[in-house]
Amino acid sequence: MKQYLITGGAGFIGANFIRYLYQQEKGAKVRVLDKLTYSGNMDNLAEFQGKEGFEFIQGDISDDRVVKATMKDVQVVVNFAAEVAVDRSIQDQQSFLKTDVLGVHVLLENALAQKEHLERFVQISTDEVYGQILEGSFRETSELKPRNPYSASKTGGDRLAYSYFATYQLPVIITRASNTYGPWAYPEKVIPLFITNILEGLQVPVFGEGSQIRDWLYVEDHCSAIYHLIQKGQNGEVYNVGSHQEYTNLSLTKMILDLMSRDESSIRFVADRPGHDFRYSLDTAKLQGTGWSPKYDLPTGLKKTVDWYQNHEDYWQKLKAKLDPRFAQGYWGEKEKSEVS
Structure with missing residues (x-):
C-alpha cells in the first residue's frame, strides 16, 4: 500500500x-x-x-x-x-x-x-x-x-x-x-456559519446586496x-x-433558509468586504475529459450539509464559542439598509 x-x-x-x-x-x-x-x-x-x-x-x-x-x-x-x-x-x-x-x-x-x-x-x-x-x-x-x-x-x-x-x-x-462545502467545515465559512447561526436563533449576515456569484462544490x-x-x-x-452550480449569495442564503423553515427576516445585510470578487466560474472540461464528473448538485449537497449540522451540535458549538463574534455578525459591519431594493 x-x-x-x-x-x-x-x-x-x-x-x-x-x-x-x-x-x-x-x-x-x-x-x-x-x-x-x-x-x-x-x-x-x-x-x-x-x-x-x-x-x-x-x-x-x-x-x-x-x-x-x-x-x-x-x-x-x-x-x-x-x-x-x-x-x-x-x-x-x-x-x-x-x-x-x-x-x-x-x-x-x-x-x-x-x-x-x-x-x-x-x-x-x-x-x-x-x-x-x-x-x-x-x-x-x-x-x-x-x-x-x-x-x-x-x-x-x-x-x-x-x-x-x-x-x-x-x-x-x-x-x-x-x-x-459540506460536513465538518469550520463554522466561520458561509454555509456552516449561516446554518449554525439559524440553529442559535441568530440572523445571517449577507455581504452587500448578496449578488456575488459562486460555484458550489x-x-x-x-x-x-x-x-x-x-x-x-x-x-x-x-x-x-468545479460542479457548475453557480448561485448568487442571496439565492444560496434563501435555499438555506427554506431548508431550515425560516423566512427572509433572518437575513441581515452588512457592509461589503473590501475588494470582494463578484464572480468565480471554472471551465472543468480538462478534468472531465479524464473521466471525472461531480455527483452532487447544490440542493442535494446543501440538504445533506444542513442535516449534518443539525445532528452534530456537539461538534460545532464548541468551535463557534471560540469564533470571533465579528464573523457571526458580519465582519465589516452592518449596512444602513435592511433589505434588498
Missing part, C-alpha cells in the same frame, strides 16, 4: 479526503501533518485514531526539521495545509505568506530530496487565483489575477509547485477548486476529483475542479 502524507489533514477538506481515501483503499497508510491552528481540529480525525497505518504529527509545514521527518518513505503528498480565510488575510497578510508560500517551498524541497520514492505531489490551490470573471469561465490557461492577500499567497504556492515540475521534474499536479466531489487525479492526472498539469 502507498504511504500518503496529508498536510492540513485535520482541517475540513483534508479530513474529508482521508475519509474518502479509506473508502477507496481500506489498508492505506496515512500520515497527517497539521499545525492545529484555529481551523485544525482533532475531532475531525477521531475516527482514525488507532487505525493501523494511521499517524498524526503536529507540526508546521514551514518547519524543515518536522517536514523532513514526515516525508520519509512517502509516495503521495497532498498539500491541504494553508491559511484560507479571505477576511483574515486582509488583516494578517504575513501568516498567509509564511504558510501558503514558504511552507509550500519547504514541502517541495523535502519531496525533491526523495524524488525517487515520490509518485505524486498534489498542490491544492483555489479558483481565487484567477481573480473575478464577469462573463464566461476560467480555463487552466487563463491569466492569474489574485485580488486579495489570501489568493495572492495561494498563487505563489501554486506557481512555486509548478516550477519544481518544470525545473526538477518533480511529479507535481495542481488543482484549483471552486467553493467547497460538495466536499465529497472535491475529494473524489483529487483521488481521481492521483490515479489519472498528468504531471505538471493544472486541473480546475
Whole structure:
C-alpha cells in the first residue's frame, strides 16, 4: 500500500479526503501533518485514531526539521495545509505568506530530496487565483489575477509547485477548486456559519446586496476529483475542479433558509468586504475529459450539509464559542439598509 502524507489533514477538506481515501483503499497508510491552528481540529480525525497505518504529527509545514521527518518513505503528498480565510488575510497578510508560500517551498524541497520514492505531489490551490470573471469561465490557461492577500499567497504556492515540475521534474499536479462545502467545515465559512447561526436563533449576515456569484462544490466531489487525479492526472498539469452550480449569495442564503423553515427576516445585510470578487466560474472540461464528473448538485449537497449540522451540535458549538463574534455578525459591519431594493 502507498504511504500518503496529508498536510492540513485535520482541517475540513483534508479530513474529508482521508475519509474518502479509506473508502477507496481500506489498508492505506496515512500520515497527517497539521499545525492545529484555529481551523485544525482533532475531532475531525477521531475516527482514525488507532487505525493501523494511521499517524498524526503536529507540526508546521514551514518547519524543515518536522517536514523532513514526515516525508520519509512517502509516495503521495497532498498539500491541504494553508491559511484560507479571505477576511483574515486582509488583516494578517504575513501568516498567509509564511504558510501558503514558504511552507509550500519547504514541502517541495523535502519531496525533491526523495524524488525517487515520490509518485505524486498534489498542490491544492483555489479558483481565487484567477481573480473575478464577469462573463464566461476560467480555463487552466487563463491569466492569474489574485485580488486579495489570501489568493495572492495561494498563487505563489501554486506557481512555486509548478516550477519544481518544470525545473526538477518533480511529479507535481495542481488543482484549483471552486467553493467547497459540506460536513465538518469550520463554522466561520458561509454555509456552516449561516446554518449554525439559524440553529442559535441568530440572523445571517449577507455581504452587500448578496449578488456575488459562486460555484458550489460538495466536499465529497472535491475529494473524489483529487483521488481521481492521483490515479489519472498528468504531471505538471493544472486541473480546475468545479460542479457548475453557480448561485448568487442571496439565492444560496434563501435555499438555506427554506431548508431550515425560516423566512427572509433572518437575513441581515452588512457592509461589503473590501475588494470582494463578484464572480468565480471554472471551465472543468480538462478534468472531465479524464473521466471525472461531480455527483452532487447544490440542493442535494446543501440538504445533506444542513442535516449534518443539525445532528452534530456537539461538534460545532464548541468551535463557534471560540469564533470571533465579528464573523457571526458580519465582519465589516452592518449596512444602513435592511433589505434588498
